[in-house]
Amino acid sequence: MFDDIVHDCEKAESWPLCPSMQGGVQAAMHSLNQINSQLTLRRESLFSTNLAKFRLLLWEGYSTQSHCQSKEVRTLDLLKQHLNQHIDKGVKDPIVRYIFFSAGNSRKPLNCTLEAFRFLCTYLQVSPEYADTLLSFGEPSGDIVEFHQPSSYQEYFLPPVAEKFLKTPELGRSGWELRNIYKLSAMELSADGYFMRQQAVHHSFDFATGKSLFIITKANNNAIRRQIEGIGKGAVPDSTARSFLDSLETQLISFIWCADGWKEHIGVLELKIRQISKRIHNISMSSEDEHVSFDHGGQGASSANPDSPWENQDGTGPRLNSFKRISSVLSDNFRWIGSEKRLGTSSTIVVEPKKTKTTSERLQENTETIQNSIKRIKILEEFPFSGLQKLTSACQHLQEAKLVMVLNIGVLADVREFYEDLFEAAEFPPGIKKYHATELQTFLRRIRCSEKKLSTQCTRVDALIHITNDGKNLYNSIQQRQSAETSTLFAMDALGTSIRMESSTKRMEDIAQSTERDTASMHVITFFALVFLPGTFLGSFFSTPIFDTTSKESPWEMNWGLFWLFLKICFPMMVITILLWGMYVYVAKIRRLQRQRARVAQLC
Structure with a gap:
């Protein structure tokens, strides 16, 4: 070898x-x-x-x-x-x-x-x-x-x-x-x-x-x-x-x-997580702000549960509140009273219009609702998107830390089990096993201490991950609430515009009714003027110097010179008036056609 x-x-x-x-x-x-x-x-x-x-x-x-x-x-x-x-x-x-x-x-x-x-x-x-x-x-x-x-x-x-x-x-x-x-x-x-x-x-x-x-x-x-x-x-x-x-x-x-350093590292992450979570949980939404009314002429309709601003029990979240408040626009205008007979007989429905508020009162309520919505949106905007990014980053670091700690625990367990088997093996030197058993057990015990130390931090990480996920879920609820409040703001703005248009429509209706009454009066006046027009014309004509009614000898003597002078002046003026009116209509028509051609050219 x-x-x-x-x-x-x-x-x-x-x-x-x-x-x-x-x-x-x-x-x-x-x-x-x-x-x-x-x-x-x-x-x-x-x-x-x-x-x-x-x-x-x-x-x-x-x-x-x-x-x-x-x-x-x-x-x-x-x-x-x-x-x-x-x-x-x-x-x-x-x-x-x-x-x-x-x-x-x-x-x-x-x-x-x-x-x-x-x-x-x-x-x-x-x-x-x-x-x-x-x-x-x-x-x-x-x-x-x-x-x-x-x-x-x-x-x-x-x-x-x-x-x-x-x-x-x-x-x-x-x-x-x-x-x-x-x-x-x-x-x-x-x-x-x-x-x-x-x-x-x-x-x-x-x-x-x-x-x-x-x-x-x-x-x-x-x-x-x-x-x-x-x-x-x-x-x-x-x-x-x-x-x-x-x-x-x-x-x-x-x-x-x-096993060292994890406690302090997790402590730094925990501090960041709790600071952000505290900001999320401390967003104040007063209960009076929840009484948002979409009143369209009736009594104010408040939210179904003002003590529960998020109202997430049924899974719909703040959008349900907005839907309920918007639906009150339809339900508050009328009161339905039904009387139902037994044995399948038909029911009778009576529609009673409720007492409406004045336009100024409705506009005042609408303005207050818009101001409350703007106030809530500003409160919700105090938690920016960067907070969610920080929570996500902290959660990622926690998961990475737990992964490494779990793998470290696995390595320590493998080493400990290896030495436990080695100490119990028949080939292990008996002198070491007999005279140094305490040192061997101390070695194994200290490995277990490191394992427990890491396991404790893993449990701590699990709790922090749950807190982080709760914060992320609450932030998503905040985003949904902000979206709902924004929708409410636009809806209330549209409602205010609708109220003002309704007021304008009513004024136009009053003007139309007044015009209708004036038109009827003019018809009466025109009828009587038409009835008396022949007499008026004849009276005016006979009162001119064309007829000499002062002569006792011939009271109906006609002055033909004045008559022809009247015709020479009247007919040309009539012709000139007709020509001027025709020229005006013609020029207006030409201009209208030019504008139409210009619009067509722009579209093309």
Whole structure:
């Protein structure tokens, strides 16, 4: 196996398809090919191509040392030189080894090249599943960011199966080891608020030699700083049991970290949600404003239930109120009194017109109703559409937070169950189980505490989502109410116009009746004028100098000179009058035709 590792390190660019990785249960060829394709495809987005940013941090502790020592590797050659010393000089792996990958942030490539990552994984025989957990790091290919994919993978290798592909005595590897691979997410506070961060861990522990390996990938240095603080305080373990317990403590740092920050993040969202919900619930609608009357001449008709402004019990909402108020226009004009006889006899319906109000009173009520509607619309407009957008955004963040917390709980449960089964396994070292049972149970209990902590926040998120949905539903009711009030405003405006038109119609009717009476009087006058017209004409004609009635000798002597002068003046004036009237009618007709042609031309 040692020769295979040496050969594979020389051709590390083929990892995870190298021969040393194809002997285990975890090495299904289909999965290996898929992981290799993803690494090649994400070469530039996941790994850095800028050699100046290359940086790996190593903490190692050998049996000859009391404490772990740190080493920073800045080039691939230095990494190969550091690891090849175990192959070239026969130096066995350290008791404790921590390797840290980092990046500027979760959307930037790791400070490591793909070649260095492949070489490191080849030498350390890293499970290919760890590479799959790293695919959510680096620059995203689009708007989809794979933060919300906490996952876990555990392996437990026992001789003699593990001896075929893991046992390497030259490097101090017995093959009897466990592997715990997991990726977790948590909320971390930054200068711009809380942001979701992720951490991927590859841990292996050799039960025969007590060697512990941690490969930790984290976008920023917060979690790395926690790990380093824990490493710096602890000495290099002097026994397998101590090394195993230290590995459990190291993992607890990640398990506790994944449960932190959610409470504060949800608290920020809750504050925003409650502020918006308070504004929605505090929109005041006075009961007197609900008595909106669409009176069309009768007594005012108020809403059916003034104490329930929304009236959503029957599912119709505020539109039902408007319909009821509008329908009162028809129902209030007449009072129907029916008397119904038995045995199917016909009923008698008596229509009694109610006492109508004056036009000024109706216009005054209409104006007051319009003012009340405008007042309610202004109140409803105090909650803008941006409030609904903020509620929707908060609800989305809550759902995302719950998704990640539920997945974190699943990862913690998988790890806990894995270690519970491991502690109960017959192959588990009896010395650890017998003398350190308390520490083992404490480890499991602290994992359960993180699970409960996350479960509590999930329950809190569920309650906030219900509050958010209630606020959104109430906002929709506000929008419906605003639409109904707007419709009411237009209806009342139309009603006012109708009242004014009705008043104008009544005045026109009075004018028509007065004109009719005047026309009848004129007919009488015209009739009598027509009756007396012949006599008047004859009287006027005989009173002219044409007839000389003053002569006693000939009282009916006619003055023909004056008569012909009368005809010469009268007939030409009649002809001139007729011609002038005809010219006026002709010009008016020409102008009318020109206007008609102009309108037709505009339409065409």
